[in-house]
Amino acid sequence: xxxxxxxxxxxxxxxxxxxxxxxxxxxxxxxxxxxxxxxxxxxxxxxxxxxxxxxxxxxxxxxxxxxxxxxxxxxxxxxxxxx
Amino acid sequence: xxxxxxxxxxxxxxxxxxxxxxxxxxxxxxxxxxxxxxxxxxxxxxxxxxxxxxxxxxxxxxxxxxxxxxxxxxxxxxxxxxxxxxxxxxxxxxxxxxxxxxxxxxxxxxxxxxxxxxxxxxxxxxxxxxxxxxxxxxxxxxxxxxxxxxxxxxxxxxxxxxxxxxxxxxxxxxxxxxxxxxxxxxxxxxxxxxxxxxxxxxxxxxxxxxxxxxxxxxxxxxxxxxxxxxxxxxxxxxxxxxxxxxxxxxxxxxxxxxxxxxxxxxxxxxxxxxxxxxxxxxxxxxxxxxxxxxxxxxxx
Numbered sequence: 474x475x476x477x478x479x480x481x482x483x484x485x486x487x488x489x490x491x492x493x494x495x496x497x498x499x500x501x502x503x504x505x506x507x508x509x510x511x512x513x514x515x516x517x518x519x520x521x522x523x524x525x526x527x528x529x530x531x532x533x534x535x536x537x538x539x540x541x542x543x544x545x546x547x548x549x550x551x552x553x554x555x556x
Numbered sequence: 557x558x559x560x561x562x563x564x565x566x567x568x569x570x571x572x573x574x575x576x577x578x579x580x581x582x583x584x585x586x587x588x589x590x591x592x593x594x595x596x597x598x599x600x601x602x603x604x605x606x607x608x609x610x611x612x613x614x615x616x617x618x619x620x621x622x623x624x625x626x627x628x629x630x631x632x633x634x635x636x637x638x639x640x641x642x643x644x645x646x647x648x649x650x651x652x653x654x655x656x657x658x659x660x661x662x663x664x665x666x667x668x669x670x671x672x673x674x675x676x677x678x679x680x681x682x683x684x685x686x687x688x689x690x691x692x693x694x695x696x697x698x699x700x701x702x703x704x705x706x707x708x709x710x711x712x713x714x715x716x717x718x719x720x721x722x723x724x725x726x727x728x729x730x731x732x733x734x735x736x737x738x739x740x741x742x743x744x745x746x747x748x749x750x751x752x753x754x755x756x757x758x759x760x761x762x763x764x765x766x767x768x769x770x771x772x773x774x775x776x777x778x779x780x781x782x783x784x785x786x787x788x789x790x791x792x793x794x795x796x797x798x799x800x801x802x803x804x805x806x807x808x809x810x811x812x813x814x815x816x817x818x819x820x821x822x823x824x825x826x827x828x829x830x831x832x833x834x835x836x837x838x839x840x841x842x843x844x845x846x847x848x849x850x851x852x853x854x855x856x
Binding site for chain 2: 488489490491492493511513515518519521522525526531
């Protein structure tokens, strides 16, 4: 699980082009949307692409995203449950 | 006369925040694409991370013009021949190679030519007239004509400029687009045109298609302003011209090859007029055989 979280952090940084941010700057429970990383609705779409391309997971109902994309913890848990 | 209030250029030259680009011109430096400022000083981090080089250059020049003008623009006009190539390449590569059902939205959103004008509008919170012109190597000239029409229409401060970015793949396409061997380059130049009297302005612009003779068109263009070749103190040209001018600069030797380099030449011409006892500068853009852009700059 910790390997998955580390990989996720690296993929998030690459997919969202988060300049000047390293995986160490993202805590497992850091809220991904809001002040810390400043992500927005376009990034939510990028997360959907990231999950589909890297883990083969399709989010059929976009409204689920609010819960899934809360943090690296919630993302990793969703991937573990659905892969 | 359409007066020039301020100019900002990012190019292969040391042109950003340089008050006399003409005097500091040097040969094109193949080691660097552009001499860029630290974009983080101009663009918020969250916006910057999504912006390709052409958007960074365009938005930064626009912000610098806004700062120098100290007034809100009432029109934004942008010219670009090839647009946002980096995002276009990224989007198309994903489109062709991806096996997933979804594609990254960012590259798609930012692959259109009018993204530059759109990002300037967003960055400056400016919701005025916003237009992008794509007319091959005459995109800047056509944009200038639109900006002049805006002034005629009563607008006071019109932001007008052009931007291009190179990508490695363009090297493969370039020989099929124009017959020119200068190294490919990127660049952006933005101007604020105003109806308020300034020391230098744009007197006349032509964007001509299907031309037969460059020399005849130049003579005709000058004649409409009661000028001859002998009245031109400096000509900045993309190609050789079979006319004898007092002073000639081949501007692609300084900018490298991009399709809106005449915008940078206009910046150089402005700075030449500012610092020399001269009255008329002509920019000749003949990058494509059958197309000709002519810009006449004059002291006000």
